[in-house]
Amino acid sequence: MFMDNNVLKAIESAQTTQELEDIRIKAFGKKGSITELFALLKTFDESTKKIKARELNILKATIEKALQAKKDILSTQELAQKLKDEKIDMSLFKPNIKGSHHPVMLTLEHIINYFISMNFTLRRGPLIEDDFHNFQALNIAENHPARDMQDTFYFQDGKVLRTHTSPVQIRTMEQEAPPIRMICPGAVFRCDYDLTHTPMFHQVEGLVVDKEGKVSFANLKYILEDFLRFVFGEVKVRFRSSFFPFTEPSAEVDMSCIFCDAHGCRVCSHTGWLEVLGCGVVDENVFKAVNYQNVSGYAFGLGVERFAMLMYGVNDLRSFFESDLRVLEQFS
Numbered sequence: 231m232f233m234d235n236n237v238l239k240a241i242e243s244a245q246t247t248q249e250l251e252d253i254r255i256k257a258f259g260k261k262g263s264i265t266e267l268f269a270l271l272k273t274f275d276e277s278t279k280k281i282k283a284r285e286l287n288i289l290k291a292t293i294e295k296a297l298q299a300k301k302d303i304l305s306t307q308e309l310a311q312k313l314k315d316e317k318i319d320m321s322l323f324k325p326n327i328k329g330s331h332h333p334v335m336l337t338l339e340h341i342i343n344y345f346i347s348m349n350f351t352l353r354r355g356p357l358i359e360d361d362f363h364n365f366q367a368l369n370i371a372e373n374h375p376a377r378d379m380q381d382t383f384y385f386q387d388g389k390v391l392r393t394h395t396s397p398v399q400i401r402t403m404e405q406e407a408p409p410i411r412m413i414c415p416g417a418v419f420r421c422d423y424d425l426t427h428t429p430m431f432h433q434v435e436g437l438v439v440d441k442e443g444k445v446s447f448a449n450l451k452y453i454l455e456d457f458l459r460f461v462f463g464e465v466k467v468r469f470r471s472s473f474f475p476f477t478e479p480s481a482e483v484d485m486s487c488i489f490c491d492a493h494g495c496r497v498c499s500h501t502g503w504l505e506v507l508g509c510g511v512v513d514e515n516v517f518k519a520v521n522y523q524n525v526s527g528y529a530f531g532l533g534v535e536r537f538a539m540l541m542y543g544v545n546d547l548r549s550f551f552e553s554d555l556r557v558l559e560q561f562s
């Protein structure tokens with residue numbers, strides 16, 4: 231009778247499923263010990279062959295059973311060990327670093343607080359805009375050179391990543407009747423990248439509309455001066471005549487340089503003034519585009535990152551978006 235105690239002993243003392251697999255191959259592989267015993271069968275005469283074959287099949291079944299039983303034990307052990315080894319120790323991630331607000335968001339919050347205190351409400355609009363809302367309704371006709379003021383990301387279907395928050399003026403007037411007193415904070419996009427420009431930045435738009443004659447440039451002037459003093463302290467403010475297609479008259483707003491007290495320095499290009507806002511009285515054509523009649527209004531727009539740079543004395547805009555903790559931690 232064939233007996234292969236060696237195989238059974240080896241199975242008994244195997245420590246891993248891999249060892250067990252090696253044993254199985256040594257027994258049942260092409261040149262395995264049991265395979266070879268089967269090959270020997272043909273050397274026996276017919277009647278002996280029958281007996282030996284039965285014995286051999288029993289041996290084969292015994293070994294297979296032993297292999298399976300041991301495999302069950304070892305793989306259960308290995309799984310348990312694996313689970314133990316790969317357990318995620320959540321305590322390792324206990325945050326040693328405290329999260330903090332991003333400086334741009336801190337600045338935005340500060341700006342919003344002022345306007346909320348002055349009875350403005352918050353509005354939002356889509357980041358992907360159509361040509362009508364981003365340009366046409368704002369009195370920027372197709373092929374008008376004013377389009378060149380904004381380097382635009384176009385989609386193939388003609389839509390754009392909004393280049394300013396002004397389209398939300400249009401969307402608000404389309405949906406609501408006057409009077410309107412809103413600000414709209416949000417991301418805007420332009421194909422630009424240097425020390426003072428990033429492809430994505432934030433603006434705050436403002437729009438006030440009421441019955442004709444009720445809102446004037448004087449109101450605009452008061453609000454913006456008061457706002458700038460709220461953010462920067464006792465600054466001088468001047469309105470410089472400018473052009474925007476959607477306001478008439480239009481102005482850029484400058485404030486006295488907070489770094490040199492208006493004496494002239496690198497930040498203000500030795501002029502003593504810092505440009506901080508665009509604004510104006512809403513153009514008639516904008517009201518026409520949204521079917522508003524017998525109203526007047528003013529609008530303004532500012533860049534939040536520009537304010538953040540001035541508030542915190544940061545000279546490279548890009549450092550806000552590089553996620554360098556050494557920079558961002560300073561604002562926690």
Ligand code: PHE
Pocket residue numbers: 393394395396435436474477508509510529530531532
């Ligand atoms: N939308 C203008 C810009 O992005 C800013 C602006 C808004 C100017 C509202 C006037 C009135 O440059």
